[in-house]
Amino acid sequence: MNGFFITFEGIDGSGKTTQIKLLDKYLSDRGFEIVLTREPGGTALGDEIRDILLNPKNKGMSSRAETLLFEASRAQLVEKVIRPAIEKGKIVICDRFFDSTIAYQGAARGLGVKEILDLSLWASAGLVPDLTFLIAINVEICEQRMKTQQKKPDRIENEKNEFKEKISRGYLDVAEIFKERFEIIDGHMKIEDIFFTIKQKVEALLNR
Ligand code: Z5A
Secondary structure, three states: OEEEEEEOOOOOOOOHHHHHHHHHHHHOOOOOOEEEEEOOOHHHHHHHHHHHHHHHHOOOOOHHHHHHHHHHHHHHHHHHHHHHHOOOOOOOEEEHHHHHHHHHHHHHHOOOOOHHHHHHHHHHOOOOEEEEEEOOOOHHHHHHHHHHOOOOOOOOOOOOHHHHHHHHHHHHHHHHHHHOEEEEEEEEEOOHHHHHHHHHHHHHOOOO
């Protein structure tokens, strides 16, 4: 029996990692085999691509080069990690997938939602998540959260708030295209309240 593929999306600092950790523990405690991964990265090659993509030294990178690097990392991750795990009946939880490319590169960088969707489906060899959580949150609130983390901003985090507003709108457009798999969650709620909703939606998927 095939497993499931669950993804988390949102602007940086929206709380994806926090929720992924909770979901991993919840499902592992119930005996499910979980594969946790992230984009860009998740393979040796993907991690090298991640370093190139996020390094502030590469601030002159063109939007098309950036997009192709995200897609290259994804192609490797799908073929080597995600698809084999799903075929073995595992639950794959991925921090970002191609909806990020549609929102960041397609919408915010202006490369086009339809173009990036087609390219992403080619890179993923047609693999689409079963369930996607979009943690929707105000850009300024995210910024405050990131400041308290005292982490040096990477190349993409260095973008202005206007860029992040475009990403948020881009996400809503993708959610509209893929209504059947998207769950939009209010990221301003308490961590435990967000997780309560996520748990319910995941249970519904597992019982399908
Ligand atoms: N990118 C792209 O452009 N195109 C693509 O195709 C892909 C990615 C795949 C990857 O960054 C960058 O690449 C990303 C998008 C771009 N760039 N940006 N900007 P990353 O993987 O290094 O990081 P990230 O995914 O952007 O986010 P993050 O830093 O890991 O944040 P997060 O996982 O969303 O949030 P968190 O770590 O769970 O929470 C942040 C803080 O908020 C933390 O202190 C928490 O304790 C706190 N928190 C979390 N939830 C709450 C609630 N509910 N209330 C209060 N505080 C909370």
